[in-house]
Amino acid sequence: MSDTHAQTVSYVRDTMLPESSPPTTEVGAVKWLRENLFSSITNTVLTLLSIFVIYWILSHVGPWMLGGIWNAGSLSECREIRDATVGSDHGVACWAVLSDRWHQLLFGYYPSELYWRPILALILFLGGLAPVLFDKVPRKMFILSAVAPFLCFWLLWGGSIWLPISIALGFVVGYVVYGPLTKTFGSLAGIIGAIVLPLLYWLFLSGSVYAGLDSVLPIGIEFVESRAFGGFMLSVVIGLSAIVLSLPLGILLALGRQSDLFIIKTSAVVFIEVIRGVPLIVWLFTAQLLLNYFLPPGTNFDLTLRVIIMVTLFSAAYIAEVVRGGLAALPKGQYEGADSLGLSYWQSMQLIVLPQALKISIPGIVNTFIGLFKDTTLVVFIGLFDPLGIASAIRASTDWNGIYWELFIFIGAMFFIFCFSMGRYSLYLEKKLQRENR
Template identity: 75%
Template sequence: MSDTHAQTVGYVRDTMIDEQPAPVGQTGAVKWIRENLFSGVINTLLTVISLYVIWVVVSHLYPWLANSIWDAGSLTECREIRDATVGPDAPAACFAVITDRWQQLVFGFYPPEHYWRPVVALLVFLAAIAPVLFQGIPRRALWLSAAAPFVLFALLWGGSIWGPVAVALGFVIGFVVYRVLLPLAGNLAAVLGAIIVPLLYWLFLAGPLAGALTSVAPIGLEYVQSKDFGGFTLSVVIGVSAIILSLPLGILLALGRQSNLFIINKISVAFIEVIRGVPLIVWLFTASLLLNYFLPPGTNFDLMLRVIIMVTLFSAAYIAEVVRGGLAALPKGQYEGASSLGLDYWQSMRLIILPQALKISIPGIVNTFIGLFKDTTLVVFIGLLDPIGLSNAIRASTDWNGVYWELFVFIGLMFFIACFSMGRYSLYLEKKLQREHR
């Protein structure tokens, strides 16, 4: 038996072979390069062309950055330093213009002794927006979010502290009116009262109340006019204000366009189509020039406020269409399920429909916000000095006449940081909601 077995089995292994590493070409960086860069003839050709383009760009850009000059008082001095160090024909970036004028690019004509106020305002804004953006922060911090707009106004513009306090009191009055009317007259009457009563208060009582409190206790900061705003401070104020205000307005317009009420539907459609059908620059010129013709003589309507209103309305029209797309993407069963639970219209929208529609609409909403923030540079055409406008003013001076790329690199980098941050938060929020959905 054993002889037959020995003749039929040539080799019997009695020990295990040690684990061997995979071939170099099948793991790690080599595998990734083969699969992604040289997986075929066309991919290989495109890789070679791309590497050549990158080499050409880097070979020209690197010397310009490596020889950059940061300490000089003018473009002429920059060139003298370049000639003495790397030669007259060598490329060298004159970033000394950023060192010399960065305060102007960031703060515009804001009084230098009050630079701390925009900085503190930015910190307050970041602290106030954190409870809205991130879930782990205690909900009590939302009180800071509610108070932040009035604190930011007091910091940036200054003046008597009682003005923002009187305006904030109007929202408190509206909330009290809503809570009082809700059990007595129903939801619709409570909402109308919460809108009409504060409007009457702001029109007729807020100003005299603020003036009376100021005469009794003149507390506040030095007033800074809107014309002194500029640079990135101006872009951030306009952009952030329009973003925060346009989102709820855009949601209401989207709901109005989906509404079965004839008047509400047609007004929403007309507003959205008219606003979206005209370029933003035309609306900015309207805010700057034409709006004054429709105001009573002697009315002083701040230009920055007019721009914020127009940019908000423009952004809201686009947000409305993005949200409407999210509402249309929901299955009809979601609406029917909300009705089967006995929820009224606003309850179903708040608890079931809008959370899902906004989740679907996150990429489009953030994309609109990014475009809106970049479009704040258009205000240069109506006389407000954003970073682009200030770069033109800086280049008009005799010291820095001839500087171009250095200013635009700095401005582009600042806008990139802000827009990239919004994009990354959008990705974070999408992934977070996907995990929660699972």
């Protein structure tokens, strides 16, 4: 440093300053509050107004909910306990209806000594679904995924073990004929044969196969009629069955609608537009009254199974349009790239097109599933005891006549848990796929 420059600078620091903490207003909760709640005068006013509204609601609803009564045998007994403790001028929730009728809200009129069967069926179903939803689950679990639907069916309804086995043989038939038909007549013929032949087997042969096996070696558990199903058990059975079945069917319908083959495209378009153009409640009445007329003579299909079929078809039509939107969003270069690699139609769909289309369609698909699960409450109009139907039956009894909010809050909370879980899984899957593509 020159002498002239040294004389003009009073002090030159020759050591680094130690690190200091950032200002309190720039870190932690204070920073979050400043940026999200008090960033401007308008936001500050809205924040204070929201805090007042939340306080007012909690101050009125909180004591009613938290001070509720859990031990009572009827609504009149709840009121007697309330009058003796807090006075008749104060309202309190009578949660005792939940402790008294929880089994009906969850299982309907299913025999209490057999509650282990629907619980085990749900565990098996979730175990079979795990390798499909999470890639870290061992691939050997796909064996459980294949057999879980038939085991769940048998556990829920009971009866002979040969009934689900005879149904499973239909899928074996489709798997066996697919290869030879594809080699001989092409992939389209193989797919049509793998769909049509199992349907014919189920309609005309499965009953005879079941009766023959059952007569030779009768093995089974106690049979439970569908009218005993109710509550959230019924909603879960209908909702999860329709969700699992409608996704692959909706994908096939979406591909059919984009097909160059006139018959397949027209059939897919007619099916989708007819199903979507009619309210679900009409299809439920169709399942209740008319579906048996389209089955072979002498066939008596269980009402719950008919409802599952109709809800599945209804959901598949909406899934097809969601997936079609994902297919339309892909650049044309993806299809041309698959053709340039020499891939067949089904290979390009499986390896290149569908994975990208389904990734785009995840929010719409999950949204459709959430709406489907909530729409299971419509079965109350055809005589099935969903949670709302069970709530009406409980309120019709002399013990709990006049109770409303407690039942509806519980039902709403249960539906929220199911739907919120599906929404969170959708977000998890979206974030996971975004990380993998970086």
